[in-house]
Amino acid sequence: xxxxxLHTPTRILFGKGVITDLRxxxxxxxxxxxxxxxxxxxxxxxxxxxxxxxxxxxVLEFGGIxxxxxxxxxMKAVKIARDEKVTFLLAVGGGSVLDGxxxxxxxxxxxxxxxxxxxxxxxxxxxxxxxxxxxxLTLPATGxxxxxxxxxxxxxxxxxxAFKNPHVQPVFAILxxxxxxxxxxxQVANGVVDAFVHTVEQYVxxxxxxxxxxxxxxxxxxTLVEEGPKALAEPENYDVRANVMWAATQALNGLxxxxxxxxxxxxxxxxxxxxMHGLDHAQTLAIVLPALWNExxxxxRAKLLQYGERVWNITEGSEEERIDAAIAATRNFFExxxxxxxxxxxxxxxxxxxxxxxxxxxxxMTRLGEKQxxxxxxxxxxxxAAR
Amino acid sequence: xxxxxLHTPTRILFGKGVITDLRxxxxxxxxxxxxxxxxxxxxxxxxxxxxxxxxxxxVLEFGGIxxxxxxxxxMKAVKIARDEKVTFLLAVGGGSVLDGxxxxxxxxxxxxxxxxxxxxxxxxxxxxxxxxxxxxLTLPATGxxxxxxxxxxxxxxxxxxAFKNPHVQPVFAILxxxxxxxxxxxQVANGVVDAFVHTVEQYVxxxxxxxxxxxxxxxxxxTLVEEGPKALAEPENYDVRANVMWAATQALNGLxxxxxxxxxxxxxxxxxxxxMHGLDHAQTLAIVLPALWNExxxxxRAKLLQYGERVWNITEGSEEERIDAAIAATRNFFExxxxxxxxxxxxxxxxxxxxxxxxxxxxxMTRLGEKQxxxxxxxxxxxxAAR
Numbered sequence: 099x100x101x102x103x104l105h106t107p108t109r110i111l112f113g114k115g116v117i118t119d120l121r122x123x124x125x126x127x128x129x130x131x132x133x134x135x136x137x138x139x140x141x142x143x144x145x146x147x148x149x150x151x152x153x154x155x156x157v158l159e160f161g162g163i164x165x166x167x168x169x170x171x172x173m174k175a176v177k178i179a180r181d182e183k184v185t186f187l188l189a190v191g192g193g194s195v196l197d198g199x200x201x202x203x204x205x206x207x208x209x210x211x212x213x214x215x216x217x218x219x220x221x222x223x224x225x226x227x228x229x230x231x232x233x234x235l236t237l238p239a240t241g242x243x244x245x246x247x248x249x250x251x252x253x254x255x256x257x258x259x260a261f262k263n264p265h266v267q268p269v270f271a272i273l274x275x276x277x278x279x280x281x282x283x284x285q286v287a288n289g290v291v292d293a294f295v296h297t298v299e300q301y302v303x304x305x306x307x308x309x310x311x312x313x314x315x316x317x318x319x320x321t322l323v324e325e326g327p328k329a330l331a332e333p334e335n336y337d338v339r340a341n342v343m344w345a346a347t348q349a350l351n352g353l354x355x356x357x358x359x360x361x362x363x364x365x366x367x368x369x370x371x372x373x374m375h376g377l378d379h380a381q382t383l384a385i386v387l388p389a390l391w392n393e394x395x396x397x398x399r400a401k402l403l404q405y406g407e408r409v410w411n412i413t414e415g416s417e418e419e420r421i422d423a424a425i426a427a428t429r430n431f432f433e434x435x436x437x438x439x440x441x442x443x444x445x446x447x448x449x450x451x452x453x454x455x456x457x458x459x460x461x462x463m464t465r466l467g468e469k470q471x472x473x474x475x476x477x478x479x480x481x482x483a484a485r
Numbered sequence: 486x487x488x489x490x491l492h493t494p495t496r497i498l499f500g501k502g503v504i505t506d507l508r509x510x511x512x513x514x515x516x517x518x519x520x521x522x523x524x525x526x527x528x529x530x531x532x533x534x535x536x537x538x539x540x541x542x543x544v545l546e547f548g549g550i551x552x553x554x555x556x557x558x559x560m561k562a563v564k565i566a567r568d569e570k571v572t573f574l575l576a577v578g579g580g581s582v583l584d585g586x587x588x589x590x591x592x593x594x595x596x597x598x599x600x601x602x603x604x605x606x607x608x609x610x611x612x613x614x615x616x617x618x619x620x621x622l623t624l625p626a627t628g629x630x631x632x633x634x635x636x637x638x639x640x641x642x643x644x645x646x647a648f649k650n651p652h653v654q655p656v657f658a659i660l661x662x663x664x665x666x667x668x669x670x671x672q673v674a675n676g677v678v679d680a681f682v683h684t685v686e687q688y689v690x691x692x693x694x695x696x697x698x699x700x701x702x703x704x705x706x707x708t709l710v711e712e713g714p715k716a717l718a719e720p721e722n723y724d725v726r727a728n729v730m731w732a733a734t735q736a737l738n739g740l741x742x743x744x745x746x747x748x749x750x751x752x753x754x755x756x757x758x759x760x761m762h763g764l765d766h767a768q769t770l771a772i773v774l775p776a777l778w779n780e781x782x783x784x785x786r787a788k789l790l791q792y793g794e795r796v797w798n799i800t801e802g803s804e805e806e807r808i809d810a811a812i813a814a815t816r817n818f819f820e821x822x823x824x825x826x827x828x829x830x831x832x833x834x835x836x837x838x839x840x841x842x843x844x845x846x847x848x849x850m851t852r853l854g855e856k857q858x859x860x861x862x863x864x865x866x867x868x869x870a871a872r
Contacts, residue, residue, distance in 0.1 A: 102500060105494075107492075111490050112488060116488060310728060313708060317697060317701055317703070318700070325696065337693075341694070356497075357727075357731075
């Protein structure tokens with residue numbers, strides 16, 4: 099096991115009706131800016147529940163944070179937060195609203211006269227403070243509700259970049275599985291794929307004999323495999339929704355990644371696909387992961403075999419056959435959720451691969467993966483295999 | 486899954502040599518009281534490492550906290566903390582030192598003129614503040630390093646009682662597996678049994694379809710089953726020690742118990758055995774658990790079968806046979822670690838059972854277990870079956 103420093107301070111309030119605990123989490127004298135997305139929280143009534151729970155507090159609203167939240171949109175909220183002297187941010191939505199709100203939190207406190215895009219350029223390393231934030235989660239997927247990372251896009255340049263900093267770790271997260279009943283199937287499937295890939299990015303690397311981390315990762319994967327299809331088939335099955343929601347949080351709160359190697363190349367290659375072609379984040383992961391695993395099957399051999407055996411009960415055949423079967427089972431799982439796994443399924447023929455590689459290079463993504471050996475040339479092979 | 490409120494704010498610094506990160510965790514202007522036990526931390530050099538890491542800070546020491554830390558001893562440290570205006574407590578040791586330091590932390594801030602034993606009488610519910618504390622753990626077992634509970638004994642009355650409060654949650658925990666190399670085998674075995682029983686107290690109850698919690702609990706148990714005997718056979722196997730240490734922390738930091746029923750009757754019946762007869766905590770758990778499971782086999786049927794299958798691969802035979810096999814495997818595991826599972830193994834013939842039941846009654850432990858149906862009569866049958 100590798101050394102680690104793990105801090106998971108976000109308070110989780112989980113379950114049906116826990117919105118009643120929201121008020122007690124926010125300072126009574128706070129000036130609150132509620133942030134949300136395209137308005138589904140209005141249609142579903144979640145925003146009304148939030149406003150009702152906060153009655154008597156000093157509350158402002160900022161809606162319109164889009165999927166793959168953009169610097170351009172978020173800077174409008176930064177202006178409001180600064181002008182109105184907001185002291186608490188409450189993100190109501192999914193990972194995009196969460197990530198966007200983390201940017202607002204840090205940018206509002208960022209040094210005067212410095213363009214907050216600098217936060218992305220420095221990957222968050224220069225953030226000195228941020229407006230405290232909490233969240234009411236409506237879409238289990240990214241784990242952003244209990245970690246300190248975020249991914250922000252810039253429309254004008256086609257960039258999609260990540261940052262992290264302890265100052266943007268949410269103070270609390272309200273997780274009510276009932277809020278997820280009304281999600282469109284595509285978002286449910288995307289969320290399951292996203293949580294699944296978060297988990298394997300921290301697990302299918304090389305062994306360091308970290309048994310707890312491995313078992314926990316496998317438990318999350320088994321749960322997603324069992325509950326993901328059910329979440330689509332039985333949208334109002336509370337326990338299924340609860341298990342998916344808790345799985346997604348555990349997939350990226352730092353716990354399973356503590357003390358083990360981490361990959362994240364699938365995410366990096368995927369981000370460029372989203373930035374250039376507008377694919378959903380999870381779609382890009384479903385495209386890249388099987389191709390990447392096949393490309394790196396030797397370096398990941400031991401963990402691919404362990405994954406195949408413990409998650410998919412693949413115990414027969416040669417090592418190559420078992421690895422093939424593990425990759426096929428994963429591809430099939432994504433496809434069965436309705437998330438296709440080839441570029442061609444999204445109308446892409448691979449002609450943009452040189453441009454995607456140029457973007458990777460521009461973003462300094464030339465040595466990716468747990469062994470930093472996914473060079474641009476390897477990335478090219480992965481993109482090509484994903485056609 | 487049941488609703489829950491989960492907060493795990495203790496920062497974990499894990500791995501070989503992380504003592505070098507200790508200094509940065511404590512405020513530079515702190516007046517620190519280092520607490521420890523019978524002096525093994527002096528022999529092993531851990532205390533020297535701590536003192537060296539804190540060079541330049543204002544540091545006091547208090548040694549002599551015994552296993553099953555006593556009110557009588559701890560009140561001496563409370564006096565020092567008050568007289569010397571201590572602002573930070575650093576526990577260096579195992580669960581007893583941790584638990585004792587939590588009491589010191591709360592008692593030093595407790596209302597003037599009130600006997601701090603009141604903290605136990607009110608189970609911690611009236612604690613308003615405490616001296617902040619951290620720890621350097623030398624014995625993986627109790628999980629006390631990252632939770633807000635403690636168990637304190639009172640020599641003069643033969644009481645052993647628990648309290649919990651968020652104010653005594655440690656700020657950080659330094660977990661270096663190398664520090665556990667020199668532990669006596671009996672303490673290693675006790676630690677494994679303790680962590681194992683913590684896990685099953687939150688898992689072998691009744692199903693609420695909480696898949697992540699179940700899988701994580703099973704992962705901890707599998708790890709302890711695999712690594713426990715190895716920790717005894719290969720005391721300086723780093724990965725084995727690391728896995729046991731991390732398993733013990735995860736067993737009782739709140740995570741696997743969030744949203745699921747909890748039992749704890751084994752602990753309550755065990756505490757009386759320790760208080761009256763001086764048995765090690767883990768010895769009492771090893772005695773009580775198999776007898777309790779047999780007594781409650783109907784109420785725990787579904788989870789005992791799941792436990793047998795997933796932890797011990799018990800899939801053959803009738804339900805009764807599989808439950809018998811699961812209980813036998815557990816008993817055998819404890820025995821193989823060198824922790825006997827019958828009262829008679831410790832020279833006790835059961836003649837104290839009426840007195841033990843009287844103590845349970847005095848401590849209001851008359852309705853125990855996840856369904857509050859372990860009455861004094863059921864406890865009597867469990868003690869008797871454990872002879």
